[in-house]
Amino acid sequence: MPAPAFLLPSHPLDPRRVDPQFAWEARLLRDLGGEHHLVDHDALLAGDAHPAVRGVPAGRGPFWYRGWMLPSHRYAEFAAALAERGGQLLTSPPGYASAHELPGWYEVFEGATPQSVWLPAAGTEPFGGARLAAAVARLGGRGPAIVKDYVKSRKHEWDEACFIPELADLPAVERVVARFVELQAEHLAGGVVLRRFEEFTRVGWETRAAPSGDGPDGASGGGPGADRDTDRSAARGAARHAGDGRRRAVEARVWWLDGEPVLVGPHPDLPGCPAAPDLSVVRPLVRALGCRFVTTDLAERADGSGWRVVEVGDGQVSELPRGIDPSGLLIALLAA
Ligand SMILES: Nc1ncnc2c1ncn2[C@@H]1O[C@H](COP(=O)(O)OP(=O)(O)O)[C@@H](O)[C@H]1O
Ligand SMILES: [Mg+2]
Structure with a gap:
């Protein structure tokens, strides 16, 4: 099998150049004798996988992708579009989803990672009310926690949309979760995760x-x-963290x-x-x-x-x- 080639995102304004964020990886790869081709990340995100991989030579591969995050279903479209050109990503779509999304890896890492529960997004159903209360109860019902989605947190809006000082304060839990969901908007990945704060x-x-x-x-x-x-005091630490x-x-x-x-x-x-x-x-x-x-x-x-x-x-x-x-x-x- 030939050495894997890399697929890197192209520059958003110039499809012949590599995205500036990945330019040093591209340079390093070249210095190491590696091969790379460009894919259009915006097109992948928009669901246009075929035009996104137009610049990838047919019959080449296997491939490693190095680039911006993709939602798991977009990664699957990416893999399918490459496969139609005879190319294969070394990470399969199910493999990508299981490493990329917390519910995919949690069971394997349970005990070695903060205890977590999640609520899958279900249409327009809100994440509050009895559903959220049940999730809080599954997490032990009290103590500090953090909220994120299956992939990312809003750690830069810590007090507003990430940190929950006390799970027993359900209105406060609802507030932080609702703000998180509001700020994530259409970027919410999968659903809402609550994790015990450590x-x-x-x-x-x-x-x-x-x-x-x-x-x-x-x-x-x-x-x-x-x-x-x-x-060492989680309670004191949590309070200071909140501030x-x-x-x-x-x-x-x-x-x-x-x-x-x-x-x-x-x-x-x-x-x-x-x-x-x-x-x-x-x-x-x-x-x-x-x-x-x-x-x-x-x-x-x-x-x-x-x-x-x-x-x-x-x-x-x-x-x-x-x-x-x-x-x-x-x-x-x-x-x-
Ligand atoms: N369970 C937790 N206990 C304490 N701090 C946490 C916990 N989960 C996340 N954090 C803090 O919040 C940050 C962001 O959480 P993380 O799960 O890494 O999300 P992101 O994908 O946004 O980086 C972490 O880098 C860590 O500092
Ligand atoms: Mg992180």
């Missing part, structure tokens, strides 16, 4: 994170250690290929904060998930009692943090 080691990230759009070497921020918070959503958990993003961790780096939101996670619990779980190329975001419990899986992602659509060298990852993908 206390992780955190840092005041506005002083550390590089603004997005920095070049590969643009990571700012100090080293680990300073300004770290290891407060200061810009204090972010220090996460490590681990990139797995065929069950092996091929790259361990910081989370893209905190590129200046490297972490060295213990992978012993996570490794067999990643293998059990059975997807070839995934990421896991890991955070350390504030009391130092171990590492937790904050989220799992499909490696094709996980953001690479600036300031690290992903050559080893790309070489492994080219050899997969």
Whole structure:
């Protein structure tokens, strides 16, 4: 089988150029002797998969996609359009969905990730009332929690649309969930997820994170250690977190290929904060998930009692943090 080629998103205004966000990956791939072709992400999102893959040579593949997130059903259309041209994505549509959406990976990671419940979107049925109360009860009915959809949170609107200080306060739960749903609007992926809040080691990230759009070497921020918070009290931590959503958990993003961790780096939101996670619990779980190329975001419990899986992602659509060298990852993908 030939070495996999990469499919990268084209520039929104110039289909012959790579999207600026992925230009450095394209350059690196070229330097490593890899091949890439461009796909039109806007067309994929709009449901126009055939024109989106027009620039991909027929009969070529297999392919890794590296690009912006796609809803699972759009990824399936993408795979089908490539298949019609004799091309194959190395991650199947069911594999993509199971790494990309929380309900797809939760069962495998249960116990190693914060306890979670979800409510699938059902037409125009609201996420409040008895349905939400039952979900809250399934989550234990009290304590702090966070809300997100099957894929993303609105962590930047922490107080308003992410953090639930107390599940027992049902009107407040309804308010945060309703605001989350309102802000996600047509981008709501799958449904609403409620997760028990856990206390992780955190840092005041506005002083550390590089603004997005920095070049590969643009990571700012100090080293680990300073300004770290290891407060052990979940209640006190939750209260402070509610008042200061810009204090972010220090996460490590681990990139797995065929069950092996091929790259361990910081989370893209905190590129200046490297972490060295213990992978012993996570490794067999990643293998059990059975997807070839995934990421896991890991955070350390504030009391130092171990590492937790904050989220799992499909490696094709996980953001690479600036300031690290992903050559080893790309070489492994080219050899997969
Ligand atoms: N269960 C939780 N307990 C504590 N903090 C959490 C929890 N879930 C998420 N967070 C915090 O919220 C952030 C965003 O949540 P995450 O699930 O990673 O969503 P996103 O896909 O938007 O990154 C995380 O980086 C972490 O800081
Ligand atoms: Mg995250």
